[in-house]
Amino acid sequence: MNIQEIISDTVKLKAGQRILLSGTIYTARDAAHERIVKMLDECGKVPFELKNSAIYYCGPTPAKPGEIIGACGPTTSARMDVFTPKMLDEGVKILIGKGVRSKNVCDSIKKNKAVYMAATGGVAALLSKTVKSCELIAFGDLGPEAIYKLEIENMPLIVAIDSEGNDIFKKIEDEKVRG
Amino acid sequence: MKRIIKSEIISNAVEKLCADANYVLPSDVLKSLKENSEKETGSSKEIFDEIVKNAEIAETEKIPLCQDTGTANFFVKFGKDVVIDGSNIYDAVNKGVSESYKNNYLRKSIVSDPIERKNTDDNTPANIYIDVVDGNNIEITFLPKGGGSENASSLKMLEPSAGWSGIKSFVLDAVKEKGANACPPLIIGVGIGGDFASVGYMAKEALLREIGSQNSNPYYSDKEKELLAEINKLNIGAMGLGGSTTALAVFINVKPCHIASLPVAVNIQCHSCRRKTIKI
Numbered sequence: 001m002n003i004q005e006i007i008s009d010t011v012k013l014k015a016g017q018r019i020l021l022s023g024t025i026y027t028a029r030d031a032a033h034e035r036i037v038k039m040l041d042e043c044g045k046v047p048f049e050l051k052n053s054a055i056y057y058c059g060p061t062p063a064k065p066g067e068i069i070g071a072c073g074p075t076t077s078a079r080m081d082v083f084t085p086k087m088l089d090e091g092v093k094i095l096i097g098k099g100v101r102s103k104n105v106c107d108s109i110k111k112n113k114a115v116y117m118a119a120t121g122g123v124a125a126l127l128s129k130t131v132k133s134c135e136l137i138a139f140g141d142l143g144p145e146a147i148y149k150l151e152i153e154n155m156p157l158i159v160a161i162d163s164e165g166n167d168i169f170k171k172i173e174d175e176k177v178r179g
Numbered sequence: 180m181k182r183i184i185k186s187e188i189i190s191n192a193v194e195k196l197c198a199d200a201n202y203v204l205p206s207d208v209l210k211s212l213k214e215n216s217e218k219e220t221g222s223s224k225e226i227f228d229e230i231v232k233n234a235e236i237a238e239t240e241k242i243p244l245c246q247d248t249g250t251a252n253f254f255v256k257f258g259k260d261v262v263i264d265g266s267n268i269y270d271a272v273n274k275g276v277s278e279s280y281k282n283n284y285l286r287k288s289i290v291s292d293p294i295e296r297k298n299t300d301d302n303t304p305a306n307i308y309i310d311v312v313d314g315n316n317i318e319i320t321f322l323p324k325g326g327g328s329e330n331a332s333s334l335k336m337l338e339p340s341a342g343w344s345g346i347k348s349f350v351l352d353a354v355k356e357k358g359a360n361a362c363p364p365l366i367i368g369v370g371i372g373g374d375f376a377s378v379g380y381m382a383k384e385a386l387l388r389e390i391g392s393q394n395s396n397p398y399y400s401d402k403e404k405e406l407l408a409e410i411n412k413l414n415i416g417a418m419g420l421g422g423s424t425t426a427l428a429v430f431i432n433v434k435p436c437h438i439a440s441l442p443v444a445v446n447i448q449c450h451s452c453r454r455k456t457i458k459i
Binding site: 078122128 | 284285288362
């Protein structure tokens, strides 16, 4: 499934659906989020176009000589929760990470018609095979926390929160309560 | 008999150790993942399959199992008859870490100051825990520990009246609250007793035990089974997406403590439980 199809709303994703995602994504984790939000507050300019973009919470290992990228699995999304509503209001459409999001983020995803996808954590060698190109875009001084533009092909993901605000983690939690 | 070991020998051994541990999942962990995978269905089964496939790719192609190649933790059994020629043991280990993380393209995940947060660019300093033992060998166990699972860990000073039921509630609450974000299926290290400083160490050291090993104390061996069964009823499952395998193992470490205290710590380990031991 191509990112453009999701952004242009030609395909409707449902929470719980497993997909293979292809297209352009940007890595950004803790320190990059902090800088982006600061830049937005100060001058409104950021290193890449946020509108209709896809962000991957990932800090890869360095690429070995001759390789495109190193190991590149997702990091815990919840640490980005404090920054995410602002990013979504700026037009980010796809979030990729791992684990549970806050209610605030879930509401913001619904409001902005965005989508949150979860990758499997700790399978970073496997996921590195889905990356076809990798380019440093900004914040090189942050090392693993720099922003990289990645072209991915068939990255295995699960839709965790869809554009209607349906949350797969919340559904599992509710099932537990009901027993 | 006294034995002199050059510090370069230690640094070189540590350099190799860091790389090996980040590429190869220990056989007991892989075996447990494969066994538990049989019980799972749907999304959970697919996640287990990805984890097993990842281990194969990582080992064959020497790609780190996880991009978080961790805080470098070392548990050293230092023979009392060893004399190091050159730098001290701490500098020797840190030199090995620095070289390995640079030369083997492992991720540097340490910042020099918790507030300023500037990367040290070589993954040092390592956490080095040293036990002095009899003999003239040095045994070094490396446990690279990811930040996500470490963040899900917790510690509490209970009152003695809380007893086992208080400990059990605390462990289950810790897993319930943050387990889904710690890359389950998990391995749970529990420290009970000691004091504020030592109980966290005990919980971490418990993670070095092999999956399938029994606690030498029958009482705590039963308690490990009891906790594992309860945790696996939580339906957190692989990556928090539900299922009957939230944890692969629970390991308890205990120590004497003060008459007023009942310290308890839970150190959570993700499924990418990387550890390796070498002897010099």
